Amino acid sequence: MASADEPPERHCWVCFATEREDRVAEWVSPCRCKGCTKWIHQACLQRWLDEKQKGNSGGTVSCPQCGTEYRIVFPKMGPLVYFLQQLDRALSRVSPFAAAGVVVGTVYWSAVTYGAVTVMQVVGHKKGLDVMERADPLFLLMGLPTIPVMLVLGKMIRWEDYAVRLWQRHSAKLQLLSAIVPGIGRPLPRVPVAGGYGGDHISVSRTLCGALVFPSVAGLVGRLLFRRVPSNLQRTVLGGIAFVVIKGILKVYFKQQQFLIQANRRILNYPDRDDPTDTAEEEGGSEG
Amino acid sequence: MASADEPPERHCWVCFATEREDRVAEWVSPCRCKGCTKWIHQACLQRWLDEKQKGNSGGTVSCPQCGTEYRIVFPKMGPLVYFLQQLDRALSRVSPFAAAGVVVGTVYWSAVTYGAVTVMQVVGHKKGLDVMERADPLFLLMGLPTIPVMLVLGKMIRWEDYAVRLWQRHSAKLQLLSAIVPGIGRPLPRVPVAGGYGGDHISVSRTLCGALVFPSVAGLVGRLLFRRVPSNLQRTVLGGIAFVVIKGILKVYFKQQQFLIQANRRILNYPDRDDPTDTAEEEGGSEG
Structure with a gap:
């Protein structure tokens, strides 16, 4: 039954059963292996x-020993069945792309709605509806979603940081201002590492929320500060500018104060010393 | 200058400079350490x-040697500044929660819009607008977004899989049907592992897209198969039922065929053998 170069009896390398033990089982020699693993x-x-x-019935599998791909x-x-x-x-x-399309569509549609709400907020409810009804629908579908995009991009311009950095770079020239704003121009005990004090990182969630809430805040500030301006649009624009300027000044002031606080920090001696001379000496010798 | 239990001269454990090298520098002994690291x-x-x-100026730092927290x-x-x-x-x-709110709001608003479009699609454009205008706004804001949610949940009920499993479990009793559908009831050469053939996993993107596209497909099938039904609603519902039934039957048939194909696969002998007797023997002895 077996050829000359084979062992006298076949045995299965999975279950170790021999030909004699199961006479009806079907045998196969699927790879180049010879001898006892044939x-x-x-x-x-x-x-x-x-x-x-497992789970991939179309995948190819090879013999772990000789590497022959099983047919x-x-x-x-x-x-x-082939068609199905x-x-x-x-x-x-296709479905992952379609799902991505659903997500994009969701974001786009919300951006369109947000843009329309913002237009109504800025120019007034009735006038906003009028404007949008008269406009080209294609222009609206392109223009309205750019409103939140522009707001977010605008929010990402951190001009206050540049102002603070300019201030710090040219602080020597600001000696004259030191009478007005405390801390300006005074020689610092040390310069803290950049970014080591206040968080200089951009927070995604804060940028997004700040940008989306901006038109409402601009409207509110406009109604508070510019009550006499009759036009809704002008009032909101003025309110927005006033808000940005006030916020910018406060932010620059806050960052500069954080910088000064960090520059003027001191590390104290460990208190539980039984050697009063040391402490006294240091307190006295602190200003170099 | 130095007390009795200290080394004769202070030296800094960062820059290794001694008192004599820099007479104006300020010294500090911030922790419990004694001796040369004091x-x-x-x-x-x-x-x-x-x-x-780095980046967290409020964080506490301790001495790496004695563990005393620096004051x-x-x-x-x-x-x-405190207020700012x-x-x-x-x-x-607050901003991460607000950003999460923006995301939820985006999804919610798209779901409302999708629900409104679906209502108009199913009952007809004009009648849909009429129905929604007459309905309670609160009911609409609650009800419309449930439409896509229900569609997705309904899509997640995979009744075809249960049908296939029932079929396979009771296949012995289905001998009589074997004349109608090929493969039913015939004794299988082997039973493949569950899930080893066709993908039994649920694809998120496919479920989502299938669910959202369903009303359009139902409307299309309704217009194709039930042209004589005058009511738009009835036609779409009938179309939806027809689509689900036809798709279910095709899916059960496809899964069963995949199962049979997997059950009837065979691994061939390696072809380049110079021993024709082996091959012949196997071909003959294959049916146990």
Whole structure:
């Protein structure tokens, strides 16, 4: 039964059963292996392949020893099954893009709505509706979503930081101002590392929320400070400018104060000393 | 100058300079350490702290050797700076929640819009607007977003999988049907591992897209198959039911065929054998 260069009896390298133990089992020699790993039961190899291919019945599997790819033959598919398989694969391939489209569409639609609400807020409810009804629909679908985008981009310009940095760079020239704002121009005991004090990082959530809330704040400030301006649009624009300027000044002042606080920090001696001379000496010798 | 239990001369454990080398530098002994690590220059310790605290000027820092927390003293803050600091912290704390609110609001508003479009699609454009105008606004704001949610939840009920599993479990009783559908009831050469053939996993993107596209498909199928039904609502509902039933039958058929294909796969012998007897023997002995 066996050829000359084979061991006298086949045995399966999965279940170790020999030909004699199971006379009806089907044998297969699927790879280049010779000798004791040449033969395997068809059923044992199928079980092993199921394990290897878990979830991916089309994947190729090779012999772990000789690396030969197993030749797996499937029964022929009917045309309907083939069509359904192709459809299933196409849908699986397309669906991530479609889902991304759903997400983009959701964001876009909310941006359009936000833009429309902002227009009504800025120029007044009735006038805003009038303006949008008269405008080209295509222009609205393109223009309205740019409103929140512009607000966020505008919010990302951190001009206050540049102002603070300019201030600090030219602080020597600001000696004359020291009478007006405390701390300006005075020689610092030390210069703290940049970014080491107040958070200099841009917070995504804060930028987003600040940008989206800006038109409402501008309207509020406009109504508070510019009550006599009759036009809704002008009042809101003035309110927005006033808010940006006031906020900018406060921010520059706050950053500069943080800088000064950090520059003037001191580390104290450890208090529990039984040697009063040391402490006294340091307190006296602190100003170099 | 130095007390009895100290080394004769102070030296800084950061820059290794001694008292004699820099007579004006300020010294500090910030922790419990004695001996050669007792003293450090105030300026050297400040630089070291800047490095340690990078970006978090309020954080505590301890001596790496004795673990004593350094006592850092900041100059007193004015009330405006304190107020600005508290405001800054409060905004930083609130903004992630506000940003989450923006995301939820975006999704919610898109769901409302989708629900409104679906109502108009299902009952007809004009009648849909009529229905929504007459309805309670609160009911609309609650009811419309549930439409996409229900569609997605409904899509997640995979009744076809249960049908396939029931079929496979009771396939022995289905012998009589084998004349109608090929493969039913025939004894299988083997039972593949569950999930090993067709993808049994739920794809999020596919579920989402399938659910959102369903009303349009239902309307399309309704117009194709039930042209004589005058009511837009009835036609779309009938179309939806027809689509679900047809798709279900196709899916059950496809899954069963995938199962059969997987069950009937065979691994072939390696072809380049110079021993024709082996091959012949196997071909003959394959049916156990």
